[in-house]
Amino acid sequence: MRISELARRSGVPVGTVKYYLREELLPAGEPTSATQAQYGEEHVARLGLIRALLGTGGLSISTARAVLAAVDDPELSAHDMIGAAHSALPTMVGNERPDLGAAHAHLRRWGWQVHHDSPAVSVLAQALQALQAAGFDTPNALLDRYARAAHELGEQDVAEVPMDSPVEAVRFVVIGTLLLEPVLLSLRRLAQEDVSARRLFRWPDA
């Protein structure tokens, strides 16, 4: 297909497609003349992934380029390739460098296999520090419950990753990881409201 058709199919304006070609996020097409080239289905899929990284993920061009380099590396296992995208995603995190000790102690307790410096470990560590600073108790039983719920979701999330192509797998992981986060948080708040409504939630002396 010509670039105009590629743009139409992928919902990305022609000027933006040309920008991604110049930035080498999108591989060049097959030249058919000095100024024209043919593009294939792999370009449509690749544009879907680029949109997920830059749009949904909010990654910078250079971070997206590093993720795409992982996607293009035939030596990488799926775990490492997907991990490159997963760990590049933005998190609810400040810029502090928290003490990771307590977070890692919990992860060891659960036997979870994660990189020592996964961004999510920092998020967990910062959140635990903030809870402590606010005088909010987080006994193991509470965190175990959250870990169990998160692990059940994680099992299913990973089981659903389409493994037929690296490009589709990474696109799925970027979108699913990020866009299901507000779903999960809003459902937790709505569940809290539902439970509160059901219990009527009277004061003990009322």
Next chain:
Amino acid sequence: MRISELARRSGVPVGTVKYYLREELLPAGEPTSATQAQYGEEHVARLGLIRALLGTGGLSISTARAVLAAVDDPELSAHDMIGAAHSALPTMVGNERPDLGAAHAHLRRWGWQVHHDSPAVSVLAQALQALQAAGFDTPNALLDRYARAAHELGEQDVAEVPMDSPVEAVRFVVIGTLLLEPVLLSLRRLAQEDVSARRLFRWPDA
């Protein structure tokens, strides 16, 4: 106790305590002279709640004042009082006004009792729209799984609210609702990483 002792006990500077008194977030103490007053334990607890609302919650003074008015209203049920704080908390939400239809259809399917215009319904609706726009399928089975996990956490969250005083209950809800959110999201990402590592996650043709 004197204002200096109140400041020390609550970890809030004297100038800030005076500001909260002027803004009528903190009730006046018992006057002991033209320029001095005595404060009690209820002032210490109240300052803890004010800090939770303004600091952790990031509420504006006027929103915090409205929440505190609910806390001071002896006619309100615990559900309504806590709900006033809960629904004032910031959410992961843009400024759009999404179509709430699909979100409410799911909530009805689950039989959840929530206000039609709870802020979390908007968050859910926006997230569902964003997933759809990204071409990410959200079949009922997927959302049901997230709803089930969220409801189990919500049950426990609500069960742990200390019901001995409205001030403590609302403070607990503000801190627990907000500060456990990054815990939940980071645990989901770490669980995904753990599951991916365990499955080794090879490409089918590798």
